[in-house]
Amino acid sequence: MGFRKLNNQKIVLTGASSGIGRSMAAQLVRQGNHVLAVARRENRLAALQSELETASGSLSYLAVDVTSAGDRNLVSDWVVQNWDGELDVLINNAGIGSIGPFSESDESTLRNVMEVNFFAAVELIRDSLRHLRQSKSPVVCNIASVLGHTAMPSKSEYCASKFAMHGFSDALRIELKGEGVDVVLVSPSTTRSEFFESVLSGASQQDKGMSADIVGALAIRAIEKRKREVLLSWGGKCLVLADRILPGVVSKLLIRWYRRQCRAVTGIEG
Ligand SMILES: NC(=O)c1ccc[n+]([C@@H]2O[C@H](COP(=O)([O-])OP(=O)(O)OC[C@H]3O[C@@H](n4cnc5c(N)ncnc54)[C@H](OP(=O)(O)O)[C@@H]3O)[C@@H](O)[C@H]2O)c1
Structure with a gap:
């Protein structure tokens, strides 16, 4: 199978209100795709929609929390109502982190990280499979991390969530191969975004790393080139x-x- 040009595709993208997700949404819409942008901060999503008003594609949005099953159902309902239940690409990008030694952390931090980075993404895939099966060239793209391949101290909870996503994606890719659903795992390194300000513990500024625009462009390229997985730096x-x-x-x-x-x-x- 050759290059898959992302154009005029129906795409659900989580975590589209900032950083990598925002950048991917803007690039995809400018490329002529139709994106349903998902995140909690409605004002950010509305601002992105206005910014993209004259682009060749379109951006719609739902201000929802991906960890809520009810909210995830709203995404599925939206796809049924607006796209006749057909979805070409699901991009699971929403994510949070936590920084600090495991011995100083607590159960709720670990559960929060796993809920957003792993369970929400996986359940969104489960809900979306029936929609993806209606597409001619369906893709699931999971934004993981280098820390889903090699573990680092002070990031045990985050590593656990991204290793889980890595293993899950590898298994799912094999299971869905026969149906023609591609599963792409994208693993960025440190990226300049709001990520380090919103970590559950140990919040900080981060001015090093790749730009979210470059990471977004490389992730889109990975989907188009039908990659299994990519490490971005x-x-x-x-x-x-x-x-x-x-x-x-x-x-x-x-x-x-x-x-x-x-x-x-x-x-x-x-
Ligand atoms: N930045 C890095 O250094 C880096 C490196 C490797 C991998 N990554 C991964 O890249 C992805 C994007 O991160 P980023 O750097 O772009 O961070 P970011 O700027 O903080 O963006 C995170 C996005 O996730 C959304 N989100 C968080 N919790 C949510 C929830 N419960 N429901 C819905 N949306 C939620 C946020 O939107 P709302 O707050 O509006 O809900 C925001 O749009 C994450 O999966 C992250 O793990 C980042």
Whole structure:
């Protein structure tokens, strides 16, 4: 199967109110697609819609919380009412993080991270399968992370959610192959967005990393090139490769790095 040009496609995209999702929505609509943008902040979604008024595609939006089953049903109902139940692309991008040692975190933080990053996305896929099956060239694209391939200290809950998404996507890809539904796993490295301001604990500013526009463009490219999975930065690729080939060495380096971080923050040996 060759290149799949994303044009005039019906696309549901979660987490479209900021960062990578917002950028993907804008690029997809400018490319002539019809996007249903999903996130909680209605004012942001409305502003994006006005910004894209003259673009060749169209942007509609639903201000919903993806962790609510009732809200996810609204997405499905919208697809039935507006697109006759047909969906070409589902992009699960909505995500949150938490930063800090596991021993200082709590159950509700872990559950929140898993609800948004994993359970909501997976259940949205379950709800969407009947719609995707009506498309000629259906795709599920899950935005994971390099931290869904190689684990980092202070991000155990986030890593758990993204490793879960990685494993789930690999299994689903095989299951849906026979039906022609592609499953693409996109794994960005650090990206400049609002992500680090909205993490459940350890919120911070982040001015390093790739731009959300470049990450969005590479994710769209991965769908168009029918990739199974993509790691978006060279640093991410090298880290994941090193972790596969020399897991003991990478682990030792990370332990040393984490000790230095702990000493810098507390003055106490980590
Ligand atoms: N930034 C990075 O360094 C980085 C690196 C690797 C992977 N990623 C992944 O990339 C994806 C996008 O992150 P980003 O960097 O663009 O962060 P972001 O700017 O914080 O965007 C996150 C999006 O998710 C939405 N969202 C969060 N919880 C939601 C909920 N319960 N229901 C509906 N929408 C929800 C937010 O919208 P509302 O708040 O309006 O609901 C927002 O639109 C995430 O899956 C993240 O894990 C990010």
